[in-house]
Amino acid sequence: MKRFGRIHGFAVTTLVAAMSMTGITQAGVTDQDIQNDQATTEDVVSYGMGLRGQRYSPLTKVNTDTVKELRPVWAFSFGGEKQRGQESQPMVKDGVMYVTASYSRVFAIDVASGDELWQYDARLPDGIMPCCDVINRGVALYDDLVIFGTLDAKLVALDKSTGKVVWKKTVEDYKAGYSLTAAPIVVNGKVITGVSGGEFGVVGKVEAYDAKTGDILWTRPTVEGHMGYLWKDGKKVETGISGGEAGRTWPGDMWKSGGAATWLGGTYDADTNLMFFGTGNPAPWNSHMRPGDNLFSSSRLAIDPDDGRIVWHFQTTPHDGWDFDGVNELISFDYQEGGKTVKAAATADRNGFFYVLNRENGDFIRGFPFVDKMTWATGLDEKGRPLLVEEGRPGNPAESEGDKGKSVFSAPSFLGGKNWMPMAFNQDTGLFYVPSNEWGMDIWNEATAYKKGAAYLGAGFTISALNDDYIGVLRAMDPKTGKEVWRYKNYAPLWGGVMTTKGGLVFTGNPEGYLMAFDAKTGEQKYKFNTGSGIVGTPITWEQDGEQYVSVVSGWGGAVPLWGGEVAKRVKHLNQGGTVWTFKLPKSAEVAAR
Amino acid sequence: MLSNRLSAFLLGCVCLLAQPAQAREYDDVIASGYVRIGLYRDFPPYSYLENGAPAGVDVEIGKRIAQGLGVRFEPHWITPDENLEDDLRNNVWKGHYLDKNDEQPLALKHLADVMMRVPYDRDYSYMRDSTGEIVNEQVVMFGPYQSERWQVAYDSEKIDRVSTMAVFQYHSIGVEIDSLPSFYLTSGFQGRMRERTHHFASLPQAFAAMQRGEVDAVMGMRGEIDQQLSRAESARYRLGENGFPNMGKQSWDLGMAIKQSNRQLGYAVEEVVDGMIRSGDMATLYADLGLQYELPAFYRDTAER
Numbered sequence: 098m099k100r101f102g103r104i105h106g107f108a109v110t111t112l113v114a115a116m117s118m119t120g121i122t123q124a125g126v127t128d129q130d131i132q133n134d135q136a137t138t139e140d141v142v143s144y145g146m147g148l149r150g151q152r153y154s155p156l157t158k159v160n161t162d163t164v165k166e167l168r169p170v171w172a173f174s175f176g177g178e179k180q181r182g183q184e185s186q187p188m189v190k191d192g193v194m195y196v197t198a199s200y201s202r203v204f205a206i207d208v209a210s211g212d213e214l215w216q217y218d219a220r221l222p223d224g225i226m227p228c229c230d231v232i233n234r235g236v237a238l239y240d241d242l243v244i245f246g247t248l249d250a251k252l253v254a255l256d257k258s259t260g261k262v263v264w265k266k267t268v269e270d271y272k273a274g275y276s277l278t279a280a281p282i283v284v285n286g287k288v289i290t291g292v293s294g295g296e297f298g299v300v301g302k303v304e305a306y307d308a309k310t311g312d313i314l315w316t317r318p319t320v321e322g323h324m325g326y327l328w329k330d331g332k333k334v335e336t337g338i339s340g341g342e343a344g345r346t347w348p349g350d351m352w353k354s355g356g357a358a359t360w361l362g363g364t365y366d367a368d369t370n371l372m373f374f375g376t377g378n379p380a381p382w383n384s385h386m387r388p389g390d391n392l393f394s395s396s397r398l399a400i401d402p403d404d405g406r407i408v409w410h411f412q413t414t415p416h417d418g419w420d421f422d423g424v425n426e427l428i429s430f431d432y433q434e435g436g437k438t439v440k441a442a443a444t445a446d447r448n449g450f451f452y453v454l455n456r457e458n459g460d461f462i463r464g465f466p467f468v469d470k471m472t473w474a475t476g477l478d479e480k481g482r483p484l485l486v487e488e489g490r491p492g493n494p495a496e497s498e499g500d501k502g503k504s505v506f507s508a509p510s511f512l513g514g515k516n517w518m519p520m521a522f523n524q525d526t527g528l529f530y531v532p533s534n535e536w537g538m539d540i541w542n543e544a545t546a547y548k549k550g551a552a553y554l555g556a557g558f559t560i561s562a563l564n565d566d567y568i569g570v571l572r573a574m575d576p577k578t579g580k581e582v583w584r585y586k587n588y589a590p591l592w593g594g595v596m597t598t599k600g601g602l603v604f605t606g607n608p609e610g611y612l613m614a615f616d617a618k619t620g621e622q623k624y625k626f627n628t629g630s631g632i633v634g635t636p637i638t639w640e641q642d643g644e645q646y647v648s649v650v651s652g653w654g655g656a657v658p659l660w661g662g663e664v665a666k667r668v669k670h671l672n673q674g675g676t677v678w679t680f681k682l683p684k685s686a687e688v689a690a691r
Numbered sequence: 692m693l694s695n696r697l698s699a700f701l702l703g704c705v706c707l708l709a710q711p712a713q714a715r716e717y718d719d720v721i722a723s724g725y726v727r728i729g730l731y732r733d734f735p736p737y738s739y740l741e742n743g744a745p746a747g748v749d750v751e752i753g754k755r756i757a758q759g760l761g762v763r764f765e766p767h768w769i770t771p772d773e774n775l776e777d778d779l780r781n782n783v784w785k786g787h788y789l790d791k792n793d794e795q796p797l798a799l800k801h802l803a804d805v806m807m808r809v810p811y812d813r814d815y816s817y818m819r820d821s822t823g824e825i826v827n828e829q830v831v832m833f834g835p836y837q838s839e840r841w842q843v844a845y846d847s848e849k850i851d852r853v854s855t856m857a858v859f860q861y862h863s864i865g866v867e868i869d870s871l872p873s874f875y876l877t878s879g880f881q882g883r884m885r886e887r888t889h890h891f892a893s894l895p896q897a898f899a900a901m902q903r904g905e906v907d908a909v910m911g912m913r914g915e916i917d918q919q920l921s922r923a924e925s926a927r928y929r930l931g932e933n934g935f936p937n938m939g940k941q942s943w944d945l946g947m948a949i950k951q952s953n954r955q956l957g958y959a960v961e962e963v964v965d966g967m968i969r970s971g972d973m974a975t976l977y978a979d980l981g982l983q984y985e986l987p988a989f990y991r992d993t994a995e996r
Binding site for chain 1: 731732734737768770771772773774775778787788789791793796808809810812814815818820821822839868869870871873874875877878879880882885886887888889890892912937939940943945
């Protein structure tokens with residue numbers, strides 16, 4: 098399928114807009130709507146508020162002067178017993194919000210009133226053991242469909258008006274350890290998803306389905322040695338082995354169960370017609386079992402949306418032994434240097450480095466640590482490969498004496514300098530706003546471990562804060578210099594996504610429950626509101642009936658409370674929840690502020 | 692991915708906050724007329740379905756426990772999580788987080804009254820986390836009934852004899868993914884067996900690959916190997932005579948677990964199982980299923996006295 102060039106896309110959008118003037122007010126979501134999502138302020142129809150994932154809105158009514166007048170207009174409870182881990186980003190189209198909740202639930206809400214229009218609860222099989230908690234990060238919208246992934250690894254398309262199932266496809270076998278938690282993306286009529294998976298020998302992949310019918314179009318494994326396929330006229334055609342052949346960067350048959358799960362989904366850049374997906378850590382966790390780079394684990398992959406071909410890859414943590422998943426979002430952005438426009442993309446990795454890449458070919462432009470403390474590497478070489486500290490690698494269990502191997506202190510912890518929560522890029526300040534955490538871990542091999550009635554070798558961890566007064570740090574980072582322009586420190590770890598606006602604001606939430614807004618230039622806190630439970634979701638903004646709205650999902654959970662140690666003390670008192678909070682700047686306040 | 696998944700490291704304080712699932716106590720079990728025995732799913736020769744009916748060593752012991760208590764045997768099938776702490780939490784004391792009933796929010800979680808095949812290891816039972824809390828304080832691990840160890844089986848048409856592990860520098864060997872044999876063969880011996888190690892989803896699948904000629908040997912738990920060998924009914928596949936140098940845990944004992952608040956049930960179950968061991972019924976039960984039986988250390992030691 099041809100991609101939509103910018104000018105072409107604009108023309109079509111104008112046509113659609115003209116058509117809607119003639120009475121079609123409930124038009125389905127089109128490819129153009131999705132491609133132009135960032136520029137069109139009356140809706141949010143993609144994860145990332147634009148496929149590039151910049152999470153930047155050109156809206157200005159809510160700004161550094163008026164944000165203090167922002168006020169809640171409704172709060173919507175997901176209800177029931179299932180209050181745990183709300184990491185979703187809502188979508189809005191034609192005055193209706195589509196938002197997922199934990200345990201594979203989807204809600205449609207009338208934005209004007211906060212009334213529920215419908216609810217869909219996926220019926221999960223008995224005895225299901227999803228790898229990756231019960232969270233869900235959001236839906237994709239296309240045509241009249243609301244598409245999302247379930248804990249039992251199915252892609253489900255619902256009718257946007259009724260919430261009834263239109264099609265349902267099994268992406269992988271949940272019994273083999275697969276699950277879906279990320280929001281799918283839609284590129285040129287294809288709905289594209291990764292997979293989540295535990296350590297039971299899964300292999301990551303990216304797949305494209307026909308958004309309207311759910312028919313599979315292509316599949317691309319993310320571990321070297323596995324064959325990709327394309328479906329052409331109903332026939333399954335080989336499209337080449339990922340990485341060329343098996344065994345180049347893996348020993349023995351380890352590539353067969355190499356991990357590299359694509360559990361956080363991806364972004365898309367129309368300029369290069371490339372999708373960018375991150376991959377998880379290699380399996381098994383013990384790196385001494387698998388010498389080699391273990392491609393394409395802990396990497397960013399540029400994938401052609403037409404056929405699933407891997408166009409380039411950039412591996413952030415070769416031979417990962419610290420559980421530094423490489424899944425974090427790669428955000429496309431342009432900047433000027435020497436009178437030329439650089440087509441770049443940036444990512445803040447779990448491993449503590451911030452990378453700026455050439456998004457056309459994956460070349461490393463620059464990289465720098467964005468965390469204060471890093472024990473495993475001293476820097477990056479000219480290709481962006483980490484300069485390792487050898488004693489910083491967790492020990493080989495085969496060489497450990499007694500019950501416990503040598504304990505290694507490692508920073509960042511395996512929960513990462515930055516975890517899944519998306520950062521944002523502001524086109525006006527040219528800065529990235531990175532939700533990060535300052536923590537380390539002690540890691541050792543635990544010989545007193547059992548699994549399914551058998552002796553086992555586990556890894557023991559304990560995570561600790563590096564500072565008494567904060568773990569979370571929201572950072573404004575300059576991608577051209579590596580300089581931190583400002584920081585906001587938070588006592589508990591930050592686990593929610595970020596959004597920024599032309600109004601000069603940066604929005605995010607914290608586990609203490611506050612939705613917060615900061616001055617994008619200075620970091621001064623301009624607004625906060627307690628939502629009643631921890632925020633681990635990602636805020637959005639849009640305009641409706643001439644007023645600017647902001648929404649965020651509140652509901653403490655995700656990975657942080659699952660881990661103990663010193664960090665648990667900072668979060669154990671936090672209450673679970675499950676509420677969408679919607680705010681707006683009333684017209685009156687807007688005028689008053691002028 | 693560790694951070695993206697549930698784990699055993701749900702530590703002390705988090706556990707204490709959690710609302711405890713009400714266990715069925717001894718009187719409830721007797722009054723209900725059945726006992727729910729926790730069994731790993733699809734795990735031959737210990738617990739599995741054969742022609743739709745529960746079968747295996749743990750099933751047979753579970754039936755004897757039910758008989759001893761004068762109640763009906765009811766299997767509680769366990770899908771294994773990543774490690775034993777998870778299984779104990781999901782099946783013995785707290786229940787699984789997906790086990791929710793929207794129609795009846797106050798309904799009890801589905802738990803096993805007694806879970807089988809839980810290692811009996813004092814170091815493990817009293818293990819403490821980094822903040823000093825006992826990791827598995829919510830359960831009692833008791834009643835050792837079998838000793839287990841690692842075992843190699845090989846194809847005698849490919850390998851003459853397995854007297855030491857050294858042969859696996861030259862011959863391929865199949866193991867289960869994410870198991871101690873996999874760790875041992877790929878990270879031990881300076882990696883010399885790494886290229887010859889093949890991974891399968893389960894030991895029976897590795898054994899089937901050996902029968903198809905894809906690997907020359909397999910390594911797994913002795914019980915698993917014994918059953919595969921007796922099913923193969925061919926002298927071609929034989930037991931290795933080798934030891935496992937530098938392997939952390941070569942043998943371990945298996946017992947049962949109950950919720951710590953339900954010790955009365957534990958004592959009653961222990962009495963039944965202890966009787967089976969001392970009378971020799973347990974050894975017979977294993978022999979009838981074609982498995983070697985080794986007494987747990989607790990009984991070996993007391994027998995010597």
